[in-house]
Amino acid sequence: xxxxxxxxxxxxxxxxxxxxxxxxxxxxxxxxxxxxxxxxxxxxxxxxxxxxxxxxxxxxxxxxxxxxxxxxxxxxxxxxxxxxxxxxxxxxxxxxxxxxxxxxxxxxxxxxxxxxxxxxxxxxxxxxxxxxxxxxxxxxxxxxxxxxxxxxxxxxxxxxxxxxxxxxxxxxxxxxxxxxxxxxxxxxxxxxxxxxxxxxxxxxxxxxxxxxxxxxxxxxxxxxxxxxxxxxxxxxx
Numbered sequence: 001x002x003x004x005x006x007x008x009x010x011x012x013x014x015x016x017x018x019x020x021x022x023x024x025x026x027x028x029x030x031x032x033x034x035x036x037x038x039x040x041x042x043x044x045x046x047x048x049x050x051x052x053x054x055x056x057x058x059x060x061x062x063x064x065x066x067x068x069x070x071x072x073x074x075x076x077x078x079x080x081x082x083x084x085x086x087x088x089x090x091x092x093x094x095x096x097x098x099x100x101x102x103x104x105x106x107x108x109x110x111x112x113x114x115x116x117x118x119x120x121x122x123x124x125x126x127x128x129x130x131x132x133x134x135x136x137x138x139x140x141x142x143x144x145x146x147x148x149x150x151x152x153x154x155x156x157x158x159x160x161x162x163x164x165x166x167x168x169x170x171x172x173x174x175x176x177x178x179x180x181x182x183x184x185x186x187x188x189x190x191x192x193x194x195x196x197x198x199x200x201x202x203x204x205x206x207x208x209x210x211x212x213x214x215x216x217x218x219x220x221x222x223x224x225x226x227x228x229x230x231x232x233x234x235x236x237x
Contacts (some may be wrong), residue, residue, distance in 0.1 A: 029093070033211045043085040094155040178208065
């Protein structure tokens, strides 16, 4: 069934005069440059055990039986609930951001590239060597569960309907660059606190990234006030 409709007019929201950069992640769903945190609901991860039980219950029932049909119906309802949760959460989160801020700056990330399977490796004997595929599979599942691509698309659509803007900035070194002075501080994924050896700024890793994203967005718009050392070379801790 298809529906055709005329162009839907925008419904501008009141201007707040506030702007923010946001950094999406897995530990928390997103952090704003103001330090506001939206927790990651992990809908699929949370319901994983129940969904697995429901699928097993269906497979154990005799094909064609009423018990199997009933188990399949219950399994479908559980999957539907997870789908609805994953659809509802990004809409509510995006709407809250659009109401609170005027321009919103985000990273120009490609979630599909972040969740690629690692390339196979071969050893000296011509056999396959360990390439970290099992560890990468867990990370990929968490990225897909977070639904960054869907959220960013919904955020852009809601901002356009409200007469506001979502600006994408380059994603390179947003977590490494200090939001206080612009120096690049190398850190691994396990390091969750940003500690700058130049200006002494100590900040949560994700909040520092959100502030850096905000600086970059303002620089794209030609606004003053960015850290003077945005082009410094990387330094080690």
